[in-house]
Amino acid sequence: MYKNKGLVAEAFPEELLNRLKGQIAIGHVRFGDGTPPSLSNAQPLTFNYLRGSVALAHNGKLVNGPELRHRLAVNGSIFQSDSEAEIFVNLIARYGQNPLEEALLKCMIDIKGAYALVVMSEKQLIGIRDPNGIRPLCLGKLDDGYVLASESCALDTIGATLIRDVEPGEIVVIDEKGLRSFKTMVPSRRAVCIFEYIYLARPDSTIDGETVNIARREMGKQLAREARPEADLVVPVPDSGTPAAIGYAEATGLPFREGLMKNRYIGRTFIRPSQKIRDVAVRLKLNPIREIVEGKRVILVDDSLVRGTTSKKIIQMLRNTGVKEIHMLITSPPVLYPCYYGVDTSAREDLIAACYDLEGTRKYIGADSLHYLSLDGLLNSFKGSKDRFCTACFNADYIAGKPESHNER
Amino acid sequence: MYKNKGLVAEAFPEELLNRLKGQIAIGHVRFGDGTPPSLSNAQPLTFNYLRGSVALAHNGKLVNGPELRHRLAVNGSIFQSDSEAEIFVNLIARYGQNPLEEALLKCMIDIKGAYALVVMSEKQLIGIRDPNGIRPLCLGKLDDGYVLASESCALDTIGATLIRDVEPGEIVVIDEKGLRSFKTMVPSRRAVCIFEYIYLARPDSTIDGETVNIARREMGKQLAREARPEADLVVPVPDSGTPAAIGYAEATGLPFREGLMKNRYIGRTFIRPSQKIRDVAVRLKLNPIREIVEGKRVILVDDSLVRGTTSKKIIQMLRNTGVKEIHMLITSPPVLYPCYYGVDTSAREDLIAACYDLEGTRKYIGADSLHYLSLDGLLNSFKGSKDRFCTACFNADYIAGKPESHNER
């Protein structure tokens, strides 16, 4: 096991990777989940239990994490970190007299929330997706081997082929006997996180049969049916706003222009820890192209409006560049509720749409007009059925429950 | 918590120690106990359990370690290392519904073997000595505070005063209420490791009322009653053979001479991992003083003869320096049996006295004669009663039991 801080390309030196022997491997990139960013909280976690060595990595957020942690501690479990993954680890050990796949099945009865899990024993690679399928997990093939990944684009990168998504509530066991699937409890309802399509996933990924890029373009087209301010140009907030802006431009006939250039060497706004750094980061990250936007009435297309601070900065920058009018179009509904399933959208008091009405939000970000895509419009952007998404951040429909203490993180 | 490899003075930088805040601290220097020398096996171990954070360091060896480890694993405990300390850690967590001192009392019912333990919670410092008191642990006072240490010389170093030894089977709890003592099960018999006096402890330490230096000199005097080869000089193998050589010289009237000089910058032979390094180490470590020993009949005094390789090297070096006769005198009986209580004397097949008879051993090390101190003579070297030592390495009287699998490590 090797853990390091930094970007993946820098954190794992070539010679280290060459030293790793074996037929199974798992890895994890940590998306800030609220626990301190120490290496002891970094995943995968490894441990020995009754049946040998196991490594485990988890993506998502448990709704009953604190309760389970306390229950385990009451029964004599020890913890070395704050990571939720350690709850899985201790539960697996509790069920150590069962084969690993049965132990995981029992864990799924205990655990509420959103999770995609990869577990590695000395002989098996196991993938699990929560009963509602809130967090994505897909299965690919590379030569004779199998690959599990959160996003299908990861398969492309290594030349693997997407076979299918792991099903909600499915346990996929890969070992020398090949691939076996355990269907567990029938889920209440399939509900993949809609925010994956809006913002989180890379556009070239396909999740549960929907290609992210196509869905985003469709969101732009839907928005064109709902909001048509008078304007000269459609400008995206890159990168996540780009496909929607293209869709919007297509649908309206307005010219699509890349009026904001991205500095490729800066990571996402989202995972910067503190607000201060975020402000600086925006400035470093995006640059208005004066030749394109000066004196123009601009339709600015972004995927979502969470805290509003980024949009405010961008609009300020555009104003300084001499833009005449700025009409802000958001290809998702107002984010009104916190996410308990692993998207770190922050607490309600930080959600701009939960604090101000539409006009107040518009004023705060400094746009000439502000338009959101409706929830219906959003759902209509997908090919398949409309009732298979988690939309809790828009309508508080928490399919996998809420934490017991209603202190909205 | 901070862990590092190397000598204490080098491993803990000044600025690091300055950063440590708080009123309680524990530390550990690892004496090779057979587990791999990785940092994950390094102590103290820290963990969170039902009652909060605990750190723990342990000196000794458990007789039923593997059984307890398996029993814990069957019940769902996880392990991150091979360290025996992790058995204590998991047992404490199992008894987490008891206050820490009661949990430790229960641990003492479970655990067989030799151990001295320091445990630190957020509010308490706790010291424990096994029911037979095989491993030493002493209690000192520094201003208003208390200090626990394996050897009393550590107290002197920091200016603390020795109060008393922790009693066999005693739990000493130090917290804001002061010091409390829990006497636990009445032990079968007090049996402090006699090898502490012969070799392990520093000569300026006092253990259970006997000062090591004085005991060693007395061993030399006892040996003078038992073995009197004709010779010109008494030369110690420094440092542990020195007090006994002085005692022997006093008793016999022969001149005491430091015929072997020690290179102060090399550590002990004992804890070097492999045999190869050991051979080199001996050569680097000791240097014969030709002016003293050339042409002389030398009585060479050493504390013990375990594998015989060190003695063989020394005698070889002395021969090369022109010594006329070498009479090897050992101030302890032949080490015939492995230690299961934490002294890494090695397996029986490596014990020279278990492989050869006296004459065979003499030939192997290359001495002109070889004499051991008798067990009675050894016991007579102490002021107090004679039946309070563990002498298992000499007579296989394993007071705290043997491991179930008789594979002699």
Add this chain to the structure above:
Amino acid sequence: MYKNKGLVAEAFPEELLNRLKGQIAIGHVRFGDGTPPSLSNAQPLTFNYLRGSVALAHNGKLVNGPELRHRLAVNGSIFQSDSEAEIFVNLIARYGQNPLEEALLKCMIDIKGAYALVVMSEKQLIGIRDPNGIRPLCLGKLDDGYVLASESCALDTIGATLIRDVEPGEIVVIDEKGLRSFKTMVPSRRAVCIFEYIYLARPDSTIDGETVNIARREMGKQLAREARPEADLVVPVPDSGTPAAIGYAEATGLPFREGLMKNRYIGRTFIRPSQKIRDVAVRLKLNPIREIVEGKRVILVDDSLVRGTTSKKIIQMLRNTGVKEIHMLITSPPVLYPCYYGVDTSAREDLIAACYDLEGTRKYIGADSLHYLSLDGLLNSFKGSKDRFCTACFNADYIAGKPESHNER
């Protein structure tokens, strides 16, 4: 709770039943399962655990009962009886931090074997059928209430209507919110005990869509296709041989005659504890009608041949009555293997077909000829698909596994 020995009608006095208050009730009639017939082994078992009072009754046999019992004991569970139901009880308590239905789901992961279970808490009535559906369990409706029963004929008796069979692996929860169903693990294969149709169930019961009486008549018809000894009469061994004899007579055109009269006041041969009592019981139970059978070539139809002792007695009685020829026709294949799923067919050494070949068996029972229905013929007697039965006693296909110790009980 009230337990008593004897027949149900006698064991539970009217006034006692009148005293019972409440809205939920469960009961159990004990079919000898090899454990001593003491009241402490009688079901239902009642117990208190973390979530309150629970009563439980179980029909079937666990394959890994001893392993689970030992595992529970190792973890501190206590047992008051030898009953397998106590394994369920202790497992439920182990999972006491889960709601009862989730605890039962976890039990189903632990438990291998055949079981139909009714569980009653203070607010719920729960029915469970093992993942292969080996033992039957059906669900009925009576006014506003629900009824669970092993056989549908029990519903008729109390005026309830059969809704459907509980599905293999299904948990049915009945409480004030009505009826909810949890589908659990997808079973390897549906496999209801074929012996229920052959012998165990009452003919007026319907199990998994097949009415027992009709299936038995069909077995007789199938047998007519396979075996046609020359004879004058078809005589059943009542009661379980009767429908098959009728079918056989219909198919062959031979006259059906009740040549053996049953004494209605004696219970089944099957559940008599010892062989001695069994011999007497046969004589008391059946009487040949001389007027019908004397001087005749008789086709004697019985459902199965297990130990052969009953058949031998009957044939002896018929011979003594002056029957000319006796052709024994069995409407099932030879029982060659022990049942590990709750049918107390006895050990292999007692199975007549496992000890003798066809001719040897014929000689042992004293018939002029002996014919078994083939397994294919048996399976063809059912309307639905052929691969949904447990036929392990005929072909050793132990769908739910075998006990670890291969001592064939």
Add this chain to the structure above:
Amino acid sequence: MYKNKGLVAEAFPEELLNRLKGQIAIGHVRFGDGTPPSLSNAQPLTFNYLRGSVALAHNGKLVNGPELRHRLAVNGSIFQSDSEAEIFVNLIARYGQNPLEEALLKCMIDIKGAYALVVMSEKQLIGIRDPNGIRPLCLGKLDDGYVLASESCALDTIGATLIRDVEPGEIVVIDEKGLRSFKTMVPSRRAVCIFEYIYLARPDSTIDGETVNIARREMGKQLAREARPEADLVVPVPDSGTPAAIGYAEATGLPFREGLMKNRYIGRTFIRPSQKIRDVAVRLKLNPIREIVEGKRVILVDDSLVRGTTSKKIIQMLRNTGVKEIHMLITSPPVLYPCYYGVDTSAREDLIAACYDLEGTRKYIGADSLHYLSLDGLLNSFKGSKDRFCTACFNADYIAGKPESHNER
């Protein structure tokens, strides 16, 4: 195991006792402890656990019973009764991987309160007395065997000899190797229940070196030093008041007269469940002898005044018989606090001395004067040291703690 309701002599038929085979036996007579008087609560309890069959009987009351019960339930233990003995049973099973005597040692760390315990495995008879020795337990010898009993008079009855009392905190193990003793935690203070001497124990018993009868006579003598109302006679409330009355008469020179006759066929007032039955019981139980008491000034001596109802009835009866004056003398101090250690003195609101002052109490019982023995006077009635009794009912010094919920039962 055999349990029955009623007096011992009637409950266990001769022929039943003759059927019992074996070398070890335990029994229990249930003194009402507040739990319902059903057979399932009757002791001994028997159970199977990891190490085999165990039977257990317990006398006393746990201070942390509900907490332990809940803790066990949380960890998956089941309970069949309300008996505190079942807490011991489940704790023993939890520590099943330890030998029985070590498991009991761990139980003693968990359990707070007053208890005397006999435990029987297939090979051992074990006696335990709580660390303060609140409840008595004595050890006797009969031929080659050992006997454990709550009161030494039981030894006399069967011809055994008292060896000694089991020590506070001692575990006595009797098996084929003879008798071994484990001294456990050093107790905070020895504190045998003083009420045993005042009322509970039979006068011919000797507890911890003090013979009950002698102590009671001495209490009467002490009382003579403290209270001397003018009177003609000293009359005891039989039987427990008799020795004290004799002592009082001796000390004062007043004539001792048995003015109240006891109906020998009625049991003790104390254990009658309800107040109504108690009133009737007093009338049936005691009869004034008119010839002795009529027209006299009587000193009525009783051992204790708990609820006052019995005394009130007796005084009423005596008044009706024409007694001139009644001076009530109690050979113990006012019972002001509830007992949490197994004496069912009832809740505080029922304690007469906790509700009224001395004059109020006198009025309530209808005596002409009322005098209690002082606590010092009581303690001076014993030969040995004065600080080895539990006197919590008089002074609230709860040596073994109080229940967490201060609802005074």
